[in-house]
Amino acid sequence: MDIREVDLNLLVVFDAMARHRSVNRTAEAIGLSQPATSAALARLRSQFDDALFVRAGAQMEPTPRALELAPAVRRVVDTIRAEILQPAGFEPASAQRSFAILMPDIGEVAFLPGVLRRLRHEAPHVKLQAVSKPREAAAAALEAGDAELAVGFFPDLQKAGYFQQALFKTSYVCIACARNDAAGARMTLKQYLAARHIVVHPDGREHFLDRFLEDKGWHRHVTLELSHFMSLLALLPGSDLIATVPQDIATVVGRHVPLKTIELPFKPPTIQVQQYWHRRMQDDAANRWLRGLFYEVNRRDAGATLPE
Template sequence: MDIKDVDLNLLVAFAAMLEHQSVTRAAESVGLSQPAMSAAVGRLRLLFNDALFVKTSAGMQPTPRASELAEPVRRVVEAIKTEILPLPAFEPLTAAKQFSIVTPDIAEVHFLPRILAHFAEVAPQCALRTLSMARHAAAEALASGAAELAIGYLPDLQKAGFFQQRLFRNDYVCIVRAAHPVIGERLTMKTYLAASHAVVSPDGREHLLEQALQRRGVARRVVVGLSHFMSLLPIIEGSDLVATVPRDLANICVHHGGIRIVEPPFKSPAVEVHQFWHRRFHQDAANVWLRGLVQRLFGA
């Protein structure tokens, strides 16, 4: 006998016959018609070359061969029911897992405090790390499982093989130090162009603001160029420079430093912030839990 010739449904029928010793009752227990169960018993007899169940005054009694098979068949059926068929669950209260998220430094400051606070409450043994990498590497990290999610403006991940979920929409505002000597509550284009600017250009990222300003023919006087948004906080707080940054970062800077927000003198581009994951992990229980948490905390 070759395993490829074995229909596992026949083992379910076999186990039902062992338990009920009646074709009718066995059929009812597994949701089959009586003729279908009779046909299954016939196939079992051919498979094992044995009568297996014989009609007696006490019901359909197992033959010695069927009795020998009883315990192994029960184990196989139970293993399929309890270990193979159920979808794996993720229990955050007891899980000890390290999650990895691909995201730039600006998103670290925006997302991590709330996620970690939630971890402490509902997933106390889980850990979190963030990865900063070029866009092509982000796709590879998600596909390989090196990272569960990528969060941010990542248009290169809007392609086959990846799922995405919109979290919120982000526009740009200007930040200046609270006691800026020239810029008050409003900012005109003349003042904006006359000011000295700090500009952040993260490596390997889309620079939507720069593209929008170029289309408008706006040329700023850039005094300092940076690779990381979080370097702005001490620079803006201690100078008369202006920085045009995503609104969520501006809100963080205002909260932590002597900085205020001024609306820009032009209509700023809007950035759609998404979370991305690879189709390999679309039904992975831990991944489902993490992205559900991110959506609940940050979804618009």
């Protein structure tokens, strides 16, 4: 017998006949008419080249071939019902799986603390892996399933094939060591450009502010370039360097080292922080739960700063 010729609906009829031993009771159990059930039984007999069920008194008794097939057919029908036909779902409380999230180091300190607090109570066995990749590799990671979600500023993912959800808008702040006497509360543009700057390029990326300044023809005196925002914790204290960073970074660094904020001599650009996922994950129950969690924890109203 060629499997392509097997109608799975017939296996449902077979399973019901094996349990009820009656065409009428089988028809009632599976919601078919009596003639349709009789026709299905005829097709089963033809496909298996066996009578399968024969009348004996008031019942249809199985043949030896039907008795042999019955346990296997039951397993197939139960598997289809339990594992294939059930709607996709995800139970956070009992789930034991790992999710990879694309984010820069700013995301690790800004987005993850609140998420981890929620996981402890709602999904204690779920693990998260924060992944940092170059800009050109982010899309490939989401498309290949190497990451389930990207959270942060990813303008390259604003294209066909991706969904996005806004979390909040933020901007840039200029910070310096609180003991940096060379940096006042405000600077002229000339003073700002001439100051000694630390510039952070996560994963070698040019940041949004770099393009903003370049478009205006303004060039800063860059003393140090870094790959990680968190290195500012060690490099700003005791130095005469300044750094213009996203507001969340200024907030996090300021919680650990004494800082002063310098009023910028221009209106900085706004950053739209979002989460992104590939379209093939749009209807995945686990991904839907994950992005819902990130949204609930990290969404902010306009002007709100990073919570404790």
